[in-house]
């Protein structure tokens with residue numbers, strides 16, 4: 073007997089086969105799963121140990137309360153028993169579900185037929201017919217028919233509910249620790265995105281699946297951690313959809329690389345994974361990612377997906393031995409639409425996209441087919457898509473493919489292709505199953521289904537009992553005095569930790585509490601960041617943490633829609649086709665399928681911002697709304713600056729570009745509202761200016777300046793001039809087909825109207841005149857002595873009167889402004905510092921001589937110099953000459969540097985005093 077029990081387990085499999093009298097290839101997976109269960113069963117010794125441990129736990133909890141008749145102690149005991157019971161039920165459920173799915177097939181293929189759309193009327197002729205719940209019939213013109221079989225067929229009237237009910241077992245299985253992958257496949261425009269994403273009134277598989285995951289996790293007695301990631305595969309490249317997309321081809325973008333662990337698990341390096349603790353957070357991220365997807369208009373679909381979109385939910389649960397693995401993942405894949413390129417008549421970029429999509433779809437078909445046929449070699453490496461999904465396809469993963477078919481007659485060829493693909497994906501089932509075996513299988517599956525239902529009922533009862541007991545326990549605690557309350561809450565905490573029991577009401581809090589402890593165990597991509605610590609604000613940090621994680625400097629709110637053109641080899645940049653658009657307009661995100669103003673993070677989302685976005689700043693809706701409206705106000709203020717938007721227009725390479733509205737209060741430019749802007753030079757000038765300042769400051773060798781240099785370098789790297797974003801925004805309006813909503817659009821329309829009112833020539837002409845600076849306290853009519861007083865000037869700029877600084881035509885200051893065009897000085901003062909929003913330096917004026925004092929001889933010098941440098945012929949220069957009589961080039965250069973320093977110190981909010989500028993520094997700045 074003893075030797076028989078020690079026989080290897082594969083003999084057991086054979087025995088079961090012979091007992092069942094079934095063919096091994098049919099039930100081998102089932103037998104394997106039975107074997108696994110047996111292997112995982114605790115040995116006799118282990119069982120004894122387990123029981124002893126349980127007894128010890130019980131006795132120790134009894135010891136906590138000396139009085140055995142204590143009701144609290146009784147409840148604790150009962151909870152321990154019920155917990156053991158529910159753990160056992162969980163294990164059984166997992167086992168039965170797995171058997172069920174194994175019998176159904178680890179790779180299952182469904183077919184969904186799209187309903188006939190509005191305006192599509194085919195009369196009585198229906199080329200694609202759902203014969204029953206498993207078969208589809210295609211009717212051709214020549215009265216020939218062809219039928220296809222699937223695991224499930226959804227006819228054109230099937231609801232999203234019906235579809236999800238078939239998907240749900242896979243989601244349950246995912247909670248049991250199995251990797252899963254759900255695909256939407258089909259010709260473009262057949263409803264893949266509709267099935268996966270759905271519409272607000274009728275959500276699709278992804279939102280429902282996420283909801284189901286959270287619900288099941290809540291009902292479970294374990295603590296689960298979910299993290300959300302989203303990426304797209306566009307023309308063979310992986311792109312994270314949860315991070316800010318590059319606005320320029322040269323912008324650095326984290327490279328997503330695929331790594332295979334020795335155990336075969338796939339990890340995507342640099343892919344953002346954000347921990348989500350409820351459905352709302354996950355949906356926010358999902359909608360955010362959806363907006364960044366590459367879509368474009370094609371012959372077949374106005375908003376055709378031009379990439380494969382992949383959503384990954386990683387599930388981590390430690391301390392659950394019945395789970396297949398501690399961390400597993402579910403992929404939801406909305407595949408790019410397969411299309412016949414000849415039919416779509418695509419060209420240029422659309423053609424390349426179509427080719428890339430078809431190629432990767434074909435690779436996917438090869439992989440699934442190889443898995444189904446159990447081939448030795450599975451060609452995962454043929455496409456990025458199959459590489460990413462490698463560990464979630466086949467083997468013990470659950471794969472579901474939803475093939476979509478068009479009801480249209482004109483799409484019949486594509487429908488045949490799609491259905492052939494689907495048939496190939498489930499070929500094993502078709503080729504090797506005869507009807508008797510199929511019937512037997514169905515009987516077994518029905519039995520398993522019944523068992524599953526029974527277990528679910530039992531689980532529900534046990535959960536209810538546990539809930540009731542927990543409530544009783546809570547009541548007991550509430551009855552105790554306040555100090556006892558404190559103690560009892562500690563006990564309860566220990567109870568939660570010592571005896572894993574499913575208090576359903578507190579599961580969410582539990583997740584939050586324990587998540588911190590689990591953070592150290594989660595995979596690399598979920599490592600805590602400085603940003604995650606910001607969740608509760610900087611005050612939440614300890615002094616030590618504050619030192620280690622200094623508050624991150626927030627970037628200004630950048631709101632812009634961007635049309636990103638990805639360079640494609642062999643395709644002209646000037647391709648007139650609609651470009652790939654990544655809309656980041658201020659369309660509010662949906663929380664409950666309604667507007668949610670938090671979208672204002674738009675494309676400027678960093679990981680940190682996303683975390684703030686999903687965790688929110690106020691827990692209550694009201695708070696949220698207030699926070700959102702405050703953000704919008706801030707944006708409004710930034711874009712329109714109170715009620716006085718002064719729109720400037722610029723002419724750049726025959727293209728009109730609008731610029732940020734400038735605060736009227738601060739800008740008093742008489743007849744000089746508009747200036748020519750050289751877009752391309754902006755960044756260069758900005759960097760040049762900063763470099764010059766740094767260079768100059770180095771010579772000053774001032775300690776504070778040294779600090780500011782480092783800071784400025786950071787600014788150069790992280791923050792382009794404020795104006796650029798708005799101009800980019802307007803650029804999009806000019807270039808992109810995608811329209812943007814909200815404030816941006818409104819501002820652009822207003823701006824465009826204002827621009828249209830002003831003749832372009834005037835803009836060009838007026839750009840010759842540089843705007844001037846003055847302290848409005850000291851206009852040109854004032855006493856010159858007063859104006860020349862350096863101490864007064866310092867007081868005005870550095871101390872309290874900075875809001876009075878404005879731009880005007882005052883002739884005393886014209887000379888200074890010829891160095892750089894200081895557009896606006898905002899009143900964003902902090903303490904005694906001032907901030908100048910931006911300075912634009914025009915290369916055309918950079919070397920213009922500045923008239924600061926001097927006499928006629930200096931004027932002559934200037935003329936000579938100008939002629940030698942070839943600048944004398946410029947009309948702008950001539951104008952300057954006619955206006956300014958006194959010239960001194962050396963002073964000009966010096967002043968230029970000084971102005972840069974002043975601007976930079978103001979820009980950085982350092983304050984002049986912080987820079988330690990002496991009175992001499994201001995020499996020459998005043999007349």
Ligand SMILES: Nc1ncnc2c1ncn2[C@@H]1O[C@H](COP(=O)(O)OP(=O)(O)OP(=O)(O)O)[C@@H](O)[C@H]1O
Nearest residue numbers: 186187260261262263264265266373376377408409
């Ligand atoms: N079952 C359905 N019920 C109602 N409307 C549907 C259904 N399926 C698709 N549609 C509608 O058909 C249109 C095209 O669908 P969708 O964009 O989902 O196609 P797709 O397969 O994702 O296309 P592509 O591959 O080009 O992205 C949408 O307007 C969608 O609302």
